[in-house]
Amino acid sequence: MHMAPAETPAAAAWGRLLDRQVEDLAMVQFVTPDGALTPAGEEYGVDVDLAQRLHRDMVLARRLDTEALALQRQGELNLWLMSWGQEAAQVGSIRALRQTDMVFPSYREHAAALCRGIAPAELMAQWRGIRHAGWDPSVSRFHIYSLVLGTQTLHATGYAMGAAMERSDEVVAVYFGDGSSSQGDVNEALNWSAAGTLPVLFFCQNNQWAISTPTTTQMRTPLHRRATGFGLDAYHVDGNDVLAVHAVTDVAARRIRAGSGPGLIEAQTYRFGGHSSSDDPQRYRTQADFDLWMGRDPLVRLERLLRTLGVEDDWFKELQEESDAFAVDVRSACKALAGSDLCDLFGNVYAEAHPVLAGEREQHMAFLAALESQGEA
Numbered sequence: 001m002h003m004a005p006a007e008t009p010a011a012a013a014w015g016r017l018l019d020r021q022v023e024d025l026a027m028v029q030f031v032t033p034d035g036a037l038t039p040a041g042e043e044y045g046v047d048v049d050l051a052q053r054l055h056r057d058m059v060l061a062r063r064l065d066t067e068a069l070a071l072q073r074q075g076e077l078n079l080w081l082m083s084w085g086q087e088a089a090q091v092g093s094i095r096a097l098r099q100t101d102m103v104f105p106s107y108r109e110h111a112a113a114l115c116r117g118i119a120p121a122e123l124m125a126q127w128r129g130i131r132h133a134g135w136d137p138s139v140s141r142f143h144i145y146s147l148v149l150g151t152q153t154l155h156a157t158g159y160a161m162g163a164a165m166e167r168s169d170e171v172v173a174v175y176f177g178d179g180s181s182s183q184g185d186v187n188e189a190l191n192w193s194a195a196g197t198l199p200v201l202f203f204c205q206n207n208q209w210a211i212s213t214p215t216t217t218q219m220r221t222p223l224h225r226r227a228t229g230f231g232l233d234a235y236h237v238d239g240n241d242v243l244a245v246h247a248v249t250d251v252a253a254r255r256i257r258a259g260s261g262p263g264l265i266e267a268q269t270y271r272f273g274g275h276s277s278s279d280d281p282q283r284y285r286t287q288a289d290f291d292l293w294m295g296r297d298p299l300v301r302l303e304r305l306l307r308t309l310g311v312e313d314d315w316f317k318e319l320q321e322e323s324d325a326f327a328v329d330v331r332s333a334c335k336a337l338a339g340s341d342l343c344d345l346f347g348n349v350y351a352e353a354h355p356v357l358a359g360e361r362e363q364h365m366a367f368l369a370a371l372e373s374q375g376e377a
């Protein structure tokens with residue numbers, strides 16, 4: 001039986017919900033796509049101030065995504081992986097953690113990154129191809145993106161071993177996708193973190209697709225059920241319902257902080273865009289599938305709820321204006337990102353100079369010089 005630490009009335013209400021959920025791991029939902037509260041949402045209650053802050057985070061994250069894709073189409077970015085549709089899963093989860101909790105993202109957690117204070121320019125530098133990564137993880141407590149699927153789950157597990165040795169009450173959160181859950185690394189991380197009672201929160205955004213492979217082809221047993229087999233506390237949440245994601249993450253993090261070992265949250269969501277700016281999802285997804293999920297848009301549903309709860313039109317208009325100004329900043333910040341010298345890359349690998357890399361750098365310089373002299377000839 002799950003026991004939520006009864007620190008607040010909300011946590012106590014959640015403990016009751018969780019006990020019920022554990023019976024069948026049914027998906028937790030507080031707000032329906034129409035913006036109505038479910039019985040679980042009624043019981044938990046809505047903190048309107050929190051809901052407004054989460055909505056603002058999601059609106060700005062979506063705007064960044066829209067602008068970045070446009071910038072990619074205009075040749076200002078080489079590649080972009082959209083988080084369009086996954087804003088609730090990311091915002092709801094990261095906002096339930098402490099700013100000091102270390103986070104290991106995958107590669108499309110832009111909404112979560114923004115919440116950690118990472119600037120759009122820092123986020124876009126990598127995709128503009130001028131830096132290996134754009135930010136300092138020790139400042140944001142948000143690690144750099146990992147493009148090798150699932151490897152970050154082992155990084156998080158190793159990091160958590162250190163946190164456990166220091167007896168801190170830090171939660172180490174790691175994001176990964178449904179497709180990545182087929183990787184050996186992820187399964188090793190689940191097992192090892194459970195075996196060591198490590199403070200890891202695994203957050204799977206099940207966006208239904210691993211590029212063109214649907215989740216239904218990828219696995220026979222839903223991930224949250226697999227996680228219980230490894231010995232983790234498992235949670236299943238509507239990933240397009242930011243309030244439910246926030247509440248579930250809050251409880252999972254409290255339990256981990258209290259020393260109960262790792263937990264896994266499977267958030268059901270959908271990637272509205274292509275896998276990346278190089279992908280055309282119409283080649284493998286039906287319009288009906290897209291339309292079904294469009295009807296579950298996380299921003300639309302929260303806006304409906306907020307309006308029902310009495311949030312005025314003016315508030316939404318101001319948010320729209322803020323979002324427009326933000327978009328202008330995003331575009332100019334991207335264009336101001338100056339290209340770097342490719343030769344610098346060789347110095348970004350080891351803390352101290354390495355003879356092999358120094359040799360490769362020399363070769364590269366010679367190659368550039370040869371190109372230049374050909375151009376002059």
Ligand SMILES: Cc1ncc(C[n+]2csc(CCOP(=O)(O)OP(=O)(O)O)c2C)c(N)n1
Pocket residue numbers: 108147148149176177178179180181207209210211271275
């Ligand atoms: C180890 C490894 N294998 C294969 C790939 C190629 N690849 C990149 S993204 C991707 C699909 C990932 O799907 P999922 O984990 O569900 O995450 P999503 O992109 O949907 O967020 C694949 C196969 C890779 N980057 N790393």
